[in-house]
Amino acid sequence: MSELSLSQDVAPVQKPSRIKMALRKPGFMVGATIIAISSVLALFPGVFAPYDPNFIDYTAVRQPPSWLHPFGTDLLGRDSFSRVIWAYSVNMQMAVLATIFALLIGVVIGALVGYYRGIADMIFGRVVDAIITFPFLVLVIAVVAVLGPGLVNMYIAITLVGWVYYARLMRAEVISQMGNDYASAGIVMGYSDLRIIFRHLLPNAITPIVVYWMTDMALAILLGSSLGYLGLGAQPPQAEWGVLIAEGRNFITTAWWLSLMPGIAIVLTGLGFSLIGDGIADLLRPRG
Amino acid sequence: MTLKSIQTPLLEVSGLCTTFGAGNASIPAVRDVSFTVNKGEVLGLVGESGSGKSVTLRSILGLSRRYGTTTGSAIWRGENIVETPEAQMRKIRGGEIAMIFQEPMTSLNPLLTVGLQIDETLKAHTDMSASERKKRAIEMLDVVGIPAAASRLGEYPHQFSGGMRQRVMIAIALAARPKMLLADEPTTALDVTIQAQILDLILSLAQDFDMGVILVTHDLGVVAQTCDQVAVMYAGRIVEQGTVRSVLRAPQHPYTVGLMRSVPENVPPRTPLYSIPGTPPSLLSLPSGCAFAARCTHKTEICETSRPDLAGAGTGRSVACFNQVKNEGGAAA
Numbered sequence: 001m002s003e004l005s006l007s008q009d010v011a012p013v014q015k016p017s018r019i020k021m022a023l024r025k026p027g028f029m030v031g032a033t034i035i036a037i038s039s040v041l042a043l044f045p046g047v048f049a050p051y052d053p054n055f056i057d058y059t060a061v062r063q064p065p066s067w068l069h070p071f072g073t074d075l076l077g078r079d080s081f082s083r084v085i086w087a088y089s090v091n092m093q094m095a096v097l098a099t100i101f102a103l104l105i106g107v108v109i110g111a112l113v114g115y116y117r118g119i120a121d122m123i124f125g126r127v128v129d130a131i132i133t134f135p136f137l138v139l140v141i142a143v144v145a146v147l148g149p150g151l152v153n154m155y156i157a158i159t160l161v162g163w164v165y166y167a168r169l170m171r172a173e174v175i176s177q178m179g180n181d182y183a184s185a186g187i188v189m190g191y192s193d194l195r196i197i198f199r200h201l202l203p204n205a206i207t208p209i210v211v212y213w214m215t216d217m218a219l220a221i222l223l224g225s226s227l228g229y230l231g232l233g234a235q236p237p238q239a240e241w242g243v244l245i246a247e248g249r250n251f252i253t254t255a256w257w258l259s260l261m262p263g264i265a266i267v268l269t270g271l272g273f274s275l276i277g278d279g280i281a282d283l284l285r286p287r288g
Numbered sequence: 289m290t291l292k293s294i295q296t297p298l299l300e301v302s303g304l305c306t307t308f309g310a311g312n313a314s315i316p317a318v319r320d321v322s323f324t325v326n327k328g329e330v331l332g333l334v335g336e337s338g339s340g341k342s343v344t345l346r347s348i349l350g351l352s353r354r355y356g357t358t359t360g361s362a363i364w365r366g367e368n369i370v371e372t373p374e375a376q377m378r379k380i381r382g383g384e385i386a387m388i389f390q391e392p393m394t395s396l397n398p399l400l401t402v403g404l405q406i407d408e409t410l411k412a413h414t415d416m417s418a419s420e421r422k423k424r425a426i427e428m429l430d431v432v433g434i435p436a437a438a439s440r441l442g443e444y445p446h447q448f449s450g451g452m453r454q455r456v457m458i459a460i461a462l463a464a465r466p467k468m469l470l471a472d473e474p475t476t477a478l479d480v481t482i483q484a485q486i487l488d489l490i491l492s493l494a495q496d497f498d499m500g501v502i503l504v505t506h507d508l509g510v511v512a513q514t515c516d517q518v519a520v521m522y523a524g525r526i527v528e529q530g531t532v533r534s535v536l537r538a539p540q541h542p543y544t545v546g547l548m549r550s551v552p553e554n555v556p557p558r559t560p561l562y563s564i565p566g567t568p569p570s571l572l573s574l575p576s577g578c579a580f581a582a583r584c585t586h587k588t589e590i591c592e593t594s595r596p597d598l599a600g601a602g603t604g605r606s607v608a609c610f611n612q613v614k615n616e617g618g619a620a621a
Contacts, residue, residue, distance in 0.1 A: 180394040182394060184351070185396075189382035189409050190413065191408070204398065
């Protein structure tokens with residue numbers, strides 16, 4: 001064996017750690033900062049909001065921005081700044097709850113049909129085709145119409161439609177990973193199908209899912225506030241960006257800040273998630 | 289040699305057929321393949337691309353039945369593993385029969401450390417404790433010639449070079465001490481100096497662990513150096529088979545003769561290298577006669593109409609040809 005060990009191949013130079021690489025990407029850092037601040041606001045809105053979001057003050061209705069009320073007050077004299085801050089907890093919750101179940105269901109189904117193919121895969125293909133034929137929003141509105149308006153029903157509706165996108169992505173990714181010999185190697189080592197799928201293929205296939213998830217969270221906020229605006233999602237007087245924009249729409253020429261400020265909050269969080277997704281796409285790509 | 293031929297073979301494959309697809313589009317990738325492998329013996333399976341070498345290996349392990357149908361038998365420890373259900377096959381795969389692949393760059397999971405990947409095989413096939421498994425993992429890396437084995441257990445595949453990864457692959461495959469190794473062109477993707485080392489390694493491990501080996505390759509030089517028996521495949525069938533010595537010394541099938549003449553070492557320097565004219569037939573539309581007839585230099589009328597069976601041709605030899613070549617062709621490489 002000694003003559004064999006003479007052939008020393010030099011190991012490739014160590015690449016910098018992922019965290020160091022992340023710190024060098026300004027886009028990712030901006031996104032991470034936005035989402036970090038948004039998350040803190042979402043978790044502790046009471047700390048940052050000067051007023052109770054539902055405190056009604058008829059002596060101060062529709063006031064323009066001032067030091068006392070930075071974003072002005074609405075028709076009922078509620079502090080618009082406090083309502084935008086409190087809405088962070090609802091809208092950030094939307095980003096997670098409207099996507100996470102779709103992600104979990106989609107990843108499992110996509111991985112299974114991608115691995116086993118066959119009849120299940122053909123049925124899956126038809127189901128996917130049927131669902132993506134409809135515009136996302138139309139289908140979600142239809143489901144909400146059946147279930148009734150409200151946040152929980154909205155989450156159910158988005159999950160029922162949204163899992164398809166994750167499953168489709170996961171299936172394609174698993175099929176492409178199956179082309180690598182380590183999948184066949186897992187089979188010839190006698191590993192069970194579930195072990196090969198969930199321990200070997202899934203971690204290698206998950207990167208695009210995570211990237212899509214970030215974009216999808218931005219979309220979920222957009223969709224959630226659209227439904228709130230339409231009166232199908234969060235219900236007034238709950239402070240939610242879509243609801244806030246809807247409340248301000250009648251005064252758009254006289255009290256534009258009522259709708260503009262929650263609008264900016266939507267854009268900022270959406271941008272934050274997108275930037276993170278972009279950065280993660282570069283960082284999570286398996287190396288080697 | 290005589291002792292070996294008396295004992296019951298380790299693996300006895302007979303009449304193995306694998307077909308992909310169905311109806312008009314069915315592709316007979318492997319047809320009526322039979323051979324035996326004894327303990328400690330290396331069988332070389334040679335042939336050009338698409339001749340069914342790899343599919344034969346995969347059929348033995350039951351991998352082809354995921355995409356096609358396999359018939360015939362492969363007797364392993366008294367059991368026909370072509371018909372063994374998946375659940376029981378899992379115990380045999382990796383535990384009793386291991387397989388290594390051509391592409392060391394993709395045959396390891398990039399996200400798991402090398403140590404974990406060896407550990408996983410041991411967990412699946414042995415009752416060893418965690419510390420025993422770790423000890424075995426270090427021992428295996430050491431055996432395959434990876435220096436400082438203990439410190440490299442925690443490293444990821446991308447930290448190893450191609451040749452090293454193939455060693456790791458061998459370590460994983462042999463960790464559970466299988467009795468048979470199926471090597472699917474294990475050195476094709478490696479450069480020549482590393483190739484020789486990996487082949488030496490496989491051979492010495494086969495002896496140390498008393499394993500049978502089936503080595504798929506398209507390199508006759510490799511066969512000459514490493515194998516005891518050789519089977520030449522063409523269009524899904526074995527066309528010539530026997531001990532390496534006899535087949536390479538005096539090939540009797542025109543295809544084997546052609547292969548031998550196209551090895552650079554077998555012709556005088558500065559002469560054009562021989563190449564067999566034409567291309568292999570499409571497996572979708574195989575001729576009714578001998579599949580090699582269209583390219584054959586010894587073709588007669590009967591070759592076009594009927595197919596020669598693999599028949600005995602001297603001690604331990606069999607050839608599928610009506611016009612066997614006598615005393616022609618190259619010397620052993």
